[in-house]
Amino acid sequence: MAGRVSVILPTYNRAGLIAETLDSLMVQTRPACQIIVIDDGSTDGTGEIVQRYSEKVTYLRKVNGGKASALNVAMNEIVGDYLWICDDDDLLEPDACERLAGKLDSDPGLGFAAGRHDDFVVDHETGEHLHKSPGYWLPSRPAEIFPDLLDGCHIFQPGMIVRNSVYEAVGGFNPALTRAQDYDMMLRIARVARGHLFSERVYLHREHSGARGSAAERFSTEQINAKWIKFHRMIFEPLMDELEDDELLAPEDWLRPEVAPVSDRVAKLRRARIYARHMMWPEALEALSEASELHVHTPLSHFERDMILGATIYNFGCAPMYEDPAYRAEVMGLKGRSAIGRSLAGLLGRSLHWRIRDAARSGKLGLAAKLTGFVAQSRI
Numbered sequence: 001m002a003g004r005v006s007v008i009l010p011t012y013n014r015a016g017l018i019a020e021t022l023d024s025l026m027v028q029t030r031p032a033c034q035i036i037v038i039d040d041g042s043t044d045g046t047g048e049i050v051q052r053y054s055e056k057v058t059y060l061r062k063v064n065g066g067k068a069s070a071l072n073v074a075m076n077e078i079v080g081d082y083l084w085i086c087d088d089d090d091l092l093e094p095d096a097c098e099r100l101a102g103k104l105d106s107d108p109g110l111g112f113a114a115g116r117h118d119d120f121v122v123d124h125e126t127g128e129h130l131h132k133s134p135g136y137w138l139p140s141r142p143a144e145i146f147p148d149l150l151d152g153c154h155i156f157q158p159g160m161i162v163r164n165s166v167y168e169a170v171g172g173f174n175p176a177l178t179r180a181q182d183y184d185m186m187l188r189i190a191r192v193a194r195g196h197l198f199s200e201r202v203y204l205h206r207e208h209s210g211a212r213g214s215a216a217e218r219f220s221t222e223q224i225n226a227k228w229i230k231f232h233r234m235i236f237e238p239l240m241d242e243l244e245d246d247e248l249l250a251p252e253d254w255l256r257p258e259v260a261p262v263s264d265r266v267a268k269l270r271r272a273r274i275y276a277r278h279m280m281w282p283e284a285l286e287a288l289s290e291a292s293e294l295h296v297h298t299p300l301s302h303f304e305r306d307m308i309l310g311a312t313i314y315n316f317g318c319a320p321m322y323e324d325p326a327y328r329a330e331v332m333g334l335k336g337r338s339a340i341g342r343s344l345a346g347l348l349g350r351s352l353h354w355r356i357r358d359a360a361r362s363g364k365l366g367l368a369a370k371l372t373g374f375v376a377q378s379r380i
Helices: 018-026 046-051 067-075 096-106 142-151 164-170 181-192 221-242 260-277 281-291 302-309 319-323 325-336 339-350 353-361 365-379
Strands: 005-011 034-039 058-061 082-085 112-122 129-132 160-163 195-206
Touching: 005 018, 005 067, 018 034, 018 046, 034 046, 034 067, 046 058, 067 181, 082 096, 082 164, 096 112, 096 160, 096 195, 142 181, 142 195, 142 260, 160 164, 164 181, 181 221, 221 260, 260 281, 260 302, 281 325, 281 339, 302 339, 319 325, 319 365, 325 339, 325 365, 339 365, 353 365
Parallel strands: 005 034, 005 082, 034 058, 112 195
Antiparallel strands: 082 160, 112 129, 112 160
16 A cells, blocks of 8 residues: 655745745655645745645744754654655655655565765756766665665665654654754664665755855855764764664674674774764774774784775865874874784775875875875885
8 A cells, every 4th residue: 555655845045946846846756645844934035935835735834943843843743654854955856756655665664765866056057957976875785774874874865755653763853963963863764774775866966055054053065064073973972882883784794704703803993984984083093993902813804904995985084184193193003003003004094095196186285295194104
């Protein structure tokens, strides 16, 4: 039996963009049973735009408090079996609801279904939509979705439909997060529910220079990374304390012949990679130090080496590792702990090769020289 789909569209000061998003919802080949626009106190006429769709859209308004608080209000009003949370500036593919909800219909044990997106910008002279591949995407198998999400967010809410029972199980959005609240929810959902990830595109993510956040804490695109780092720490500090080692990788990875005999070291390295990718360098270096003292006569496997080589590959970058004197000293100190520590320090240096090439191509010769010095020191 086909489940009913409720849509929540949180918005704040998107009068110039929200109509396009609503239009893309109106032409879905599988219509939603309910569309709620929750306006988080807009002051730019967003409400007047939404009222044009009043025959098919329920418009709710609240005092500004951030996206998470808006979503929590709207979630109390849904009537559907499935919930689709969309952003107010993105565009949904016409068959997105049909594809995602259809997967939930066909598999009662599935908690969520998600698909890929492309980024786009609008050419201001021609109005043309210029598409490009997303910055980060992984074709995760069901057992890999949560471990892959620990590395970085590759699933986004406009591309995901979730059973309402799953949202009821994990609870509401964290209102303390004015950024990365969606990522926090993805992690909570994927940790407890089985999902399916389509490789097909289900929506288009709009890139633009508009401000983000609540009225009390607005920030531009130039400030996004700093905000993300702050809020990722708020998410990952408690999460990493809760996680058991077996949650860090897919079950089949723990059964690999090169992993099983050194599983405690693999767990430390896995934690180090996760911390590093979220710019939590004190925790990452502590985990690397602990790993360097485990199974010191067993060389790192290719699986472990690849894990460390990927520790510095994320949008946030890894500047503190080579710029902060204390962190740099800790990396170099690994070499004196064991042969494993020497390998780890060398791998961290090797992971920066592509950044050296990128800096050189961009004319940032000072940065390229600094990175080259770090790489050379890590090998000595």
